[in-house]
Amino acid sequence: MSDSVTFEAGRTISAQVYSLLRREIIEHRLKPNTRLSEAGLCEIYNVSRQPIREVLLRLSGDKLVQVHPQRGSFVSPVSLCLFHAAQLIREAVEVEVVSRLAMTAARPLLNQIEEELKLQANFAARRDTERFYSSDERFHSLIASGTGIPALWPALLEHKIHLDRVRYMSLSKGQNINELIGDHKAVFRSLVSRDPAAAQTAMRSHLRRALGHAVSLADEHPDWFSD
Numbered sequence: 755m756s757d758s759v760t761f762e763a764g765r766t767i768s769a770q771v772y773s774l775l776r777r778e779i780i781e782h783r784l785k786p787n788t789r790l791s792e793a794g795l796c797e798i799y800n801v802s803r804q805p806i807r808e809v810l811l812r813l814s815g816d817k818l819v820q821v822h823p824q825r826g827s828f829v830s831p832v833s834l835c836l837f838h839a840a841q842l843i844r845e846a847v848e849v850e851v852v853s854r855l856a857m858t859a860a861r862p863l864l865n866q867i868e869e870e871l872k873l874q875a876n877f878a879a880r881r882d883t884e885r886f887y888s889s890d891e892r893f894h895s896l897i898a899s900g901t902g903i904p905a906l907w908p909a910l911l912e913h914k915i916h917l918d919r920v921r922y923m924s925l926s927k928g929q930n931i932n933e934l935i936g937d938h939k940a941v942f943r944s945l946v947s948r949d950p951a952a953a954q955t956a957m958r959s960h961l962r963r964a965l966g967h968a969v970s971l972a973d974e975h976p977d978w979f980s981d
Contacts, residue, residue, distance in 0.1 A: 759799055768805035771795075772812050779818045779829055780915055782922040786978040790819065790827040816915065831980040832919050837968055840917035845961045847910060848894065849954050852941060855900040856953040859945050867896050867942055874938065878931040886931055887922070893938055917964060923978070924967040937963070 761770050775795070778784045795806045810827045813819035817836060821827045870893045877886040898907040925931075937960035944953035972979045 767801055768808045771799050772809045780918050782926050784829050786829050786831040788829040831978055833980055836916040840914045841964055843913050849957050851901055852897055852953040852957045853950040856945050856948055856950040863900055874935050883925045920964055920968050923971050
């Protein structure tokens, strides 16, 4: 086994390598157009070529990797078409969810959200973007949990992978985290005041920040994006 990768019992090697490599791409540690060498990946994960080939084909199905038989495999540029689809789906769902939650949120859930906001302020002060992003995800998952539909957040996670790539790119380029915290606080205030209209406005404004980030990133790094 590689010193840096420990595989779990009970899951196939290919499934675990898939999760690891998928995360590397989504979190922008592997940038668009990076060549993915089968031999190199075998060495990194200390596995044979067969699971690596399975992983690359699976990532190709996710539109995260482009496999060219004569040239090799490469991290896909962000598809703007898939990005806009993901953003629209997320906005439609989360704006509706937060509107309902504004009328039904119980104090224990509001307390959890408030604690997450405190953590975010701490991460921002320390410029810990990785932990901030995890907390950002937790903030939104807590809101989704208010629906009482456990499958909702996992379904959104699958839909928003191309949106998340842009979000990570923005953080890596020095996006102002305090703006996002301000958005989160506005959402929280609307939940506390039980104001569905304000909740919708705050969440919609927050989620649409990604649209502006995609435009500016595409202007600065056109090779990171495709139609």
